[in-house]
Amino acid sequence: MMTHIDNVLEIRGLRVAFGQTVAVRGLDLSVRSGETLALVGESGSGKSATALALMRLLPQAARIQSGQAFFGDIDLLQAGQAALRKLRGKALSMIFQEPMTSLNPVMPIGEQIAEVLRQHESLSRKQARQRATELLDLVRIAEPDRRYKDYAHNLSGGMRQRVMIAIAVAGNPRLLIADEPTTALDVTIQAQVLDLIDRLRRELSMAVLLITHDLSVVAQWADRVAVMYAGEIVEQASAVKLFHKPGAFHPYTRGLLKSTISDAPGSHYRNAPLYEIPGVAASAVDESGCRFAPRCALALDSCRKTPPLPELISPGHLVSCPVVQPRKHQNSSPSSAVTHGNHDAFALR
Numbered sequence: 313m314m315t316h317i318d319n320v321l322e323i324r325g326l327r328v329a330f331g332q333t334v335a336v337r338g339l340d341l342s343v344r345s346g347e348t349l350a351l352v353g354e355s356g357s358g359k360s361a362t363a364l365a366l367m368r369l370l371p372q373a374a375r376i377q378s379g380q381a382f383f384g385d386i387d388l389l390q391a392g393q394a395a396l397r398k399l400r401g402k403a404l405s406m407i408f409q410e411p412m413t414s415l416n417p418v419m420p421i422g423e424q425i426a427e428v429l430r431q432h433e434s435l436s437r438k439q440a441r442q443r444a445t446e447l448l449d450l451v452r453i454a455e456p457d458r459r460y461k462d463y464a465h466n467l468s469g470g471m472r473q474r475v476m477i478a479i480a481v482a483g484n485p486r487l488l489i490a491d492e493p494t495t496a497l498d499v500t501i502q503a504q505v506l507d508l509i510d511r512l513r514r515e516l517s518m519a520v521l522l523i524t525h526d527l528s529v530v531a532q533w534a535d536r537v538a539v540m541y542a543g544e545i546v547e548q549a550s551a552v553k554l555f556h557k558p559g560a561f562h563p564y565t566r567g568l569l570k571s572t573i574s575d576a577p578g579s580h581y582r583n584a585p586l587y588e589i590p591g592v593a594a595s596a597v598d599e600s601g602c603r604f605a606p607r608c609a610l611a612l613d614s615c616r617k618t619p620p621l622p623e624l625i626s627p628g629h630l631v632s633c634p635v636v637q638p639r640k641h642q643n644s645s646p647s648s649a650v651t652h653g654n655h656d657a658f659a660l661r
């Protein structure tokens with residue numbers, strides 16, 4: 313097996329558990345070469361567990377129960393440590409939320425980059441220094457020669473994240489996994505860092521799997537969006553479709569969209585009132601029916617019993633919800649949808 317020619321990564325049936333808690337339950341997802349795919353969902357939905365499973369960096373307490381994740385012809389979930397060492401930081405790279413914890417506090421940042429370079433390729437000290445300085449320049453750190461000798465604590469949060477990005481792209485990755493890369497930063501710095509990642513994506517022809525809970529980030533920087541709820545992908549669509557076109561969306565996605573005041577130019581959710589999805593996130597143990605049903609105003613009786621399967625409702629738009637395909641379920645009674653007077657999903661179709 314290997315990935316389809318257009319895909320850099322193909323995940324099938326990924327299941328990750330922390331003891332009894334199933335964090336990721338049968339996740340299917342592909343990342344296309346060169347695209348930014350945003351993996352979106354609220355805290356605890358399993359985004360980080362997915363990323364860490366792909367990198368094979370899950371904590372001891374976690375176990376990959378099943379699945380495949382093809383990166384070229386390598387199944388990341390089966391690969392041995394030697395194969396993983398050859399991939400990580402090179403063809404497959406990751407940046408994390410808090411760069412301070414990943415940088416060595418007692419080694420100048422330039423030297424840290426040079427050291428990573430020397431692990432990748434056989435470079436002389438001088439060549440590694442030269443290339444590290446170029447990388448600092450690539451991530452737009454001014455006066456890279458001088459900054460080479462700085463320590464992490466001399467840098468602002470945004471600069472530290474730039475250094476981490478320089479390290480992550482040093483091996484020319486085909487896929488960069490960015491897990492909440494800007495959550496710890498001020499909003500203006502966030503935009504700069506995301507712009508940087510996007511520029512590098514184009515210049516280095518890499519794909520980006522952007523993990524975030526922030527839909528305004530998605531609207532601006534993603535090509536496609538996968539919405540995750542309680543360990544499953546409930547919807548996949550292009551960002552254009554999600555933010556700029558009316559349509560039928562998964563009730564959870566609609567809640568997310570409504571709860572985000574999107575500043576994206578032209579977004580039809582712009583200035584929408586802040587909206588909270590009622591209820592708490594699904595218990596990670598309960599297995600039956602749709603995981604979102606207990607919080608869903610549109611849930612049918614059948615939703616509580618049968619897990620919904622993903623259906624292609626328009627080109628490139630997959631939804632796991634029978635309610636957004638009402639014509640196929642004319643005999644079911646959309647009881648709560650009627651009593652709540654919430655016909656959006658039907659009206660928009």
Ligand SMILES: Nc1ncnc2c1ncn2[C@@H]1O[C@H](COP(=O)(O)OP(=O)(O)OP(=O)(O)O)[C@@H](O)[C@H]1O
Pocket residue numbers: 330333334335353354355356357358359360361362371373525596
């Ligand atoms: N170290 C751990 N031990 C036990 N359970 C964990 C651990 N890490 C995560 N989990 C559980 O796995 C599930 C998914 O967590 P994960 O961190 O992947 O979510 P997330 O969507 O990335 O959330 P966040 O945005 O808060 O990081 C959660 O239900 C969480 O309780």
